[in-house]
Amino acid sequence: MQRVFTHLFILLSLFSFNIWANDGVLKRAYNNQQSDLQVKGSGKVTRILADDNKGSRHQKFLLQLKSSQTILIAHNIDLAPRINSLKVGDTVQFYGEYEWNSIRWHYPLDP
Numbered sequence: 882m883q884r885v886f887t888h889l890f891i892l893l894s895l896f897s898f899n900i901w902a903n904d905g906v907l908k909r910a911y912n913n914q915q916s917d918l919q920v921k922g923s924g925k926v927t928r929i930l931a932d933d934n935k936g937s938r939h940q941k942f943l944l945q946l947k948s949s950q951t952i953l954i955a956h957n958i959d960l961a962p963r964i965n966s967l968k969v970g971d972t973v974q975f976y977g978e979y980e981w982n983s984i985r986w987h988y989p990l991d992p
Contacts, residue, residue: 903922904922904946904947904948904950905948906918906920907920907922907946907948907950907952907979908948908950910979910981911950911981914981915979915981916978916979916980916981917978917979917980918978918979919976919977919978919979920975920976920977920978920979921974921975921976922946922974922975923946923972923973923974923975924944924945924946924947924952924972924973924975925944925945925970925971925972925973926942926943926944926967926968926969926970926971926972926973927943927944927945927951927969928942928943928969929941929942929967929968929969930942930943930953932958933955937957937959937960938957938958938959939955939956939957939958940955940956940958940963940964940967941953941954941955941956942954942956942967942973944973944975952979953982954973954975954977
């Protein structure tokens with residue numbers, strides 16, 4: 882399995898509260914609808930989504946953490962290079978800002 886190491890900036894903010902995350906911190910942040918947390922962790926790519934090209938461009942994909950929680954990664958490809966070799970099953974380390982949202986991913990995503 883190929884490991885991809887990169888800094889991921891999730892909706893980068895200069896004024897975010899500084900927290901080093903583990904799976905428990907991310908779970909609490911989701912349950913408490915908390916945002917603006919600097920987080921660091923890793924997970925396995927479960928789905929590669931279409932790029933978001935509105936405004937700042939983002940490469941988007943889903944990661945599953947060891948806790949089984951799934952998070953959406955929005956990698957700003959205007960600030961850092963696209964991860965061209967990214968594929969389902971890769972382990973990715975991330976560092977960026979966690980933003981809570983109420984979207985739940987249900988499989989299959991395709992109609």
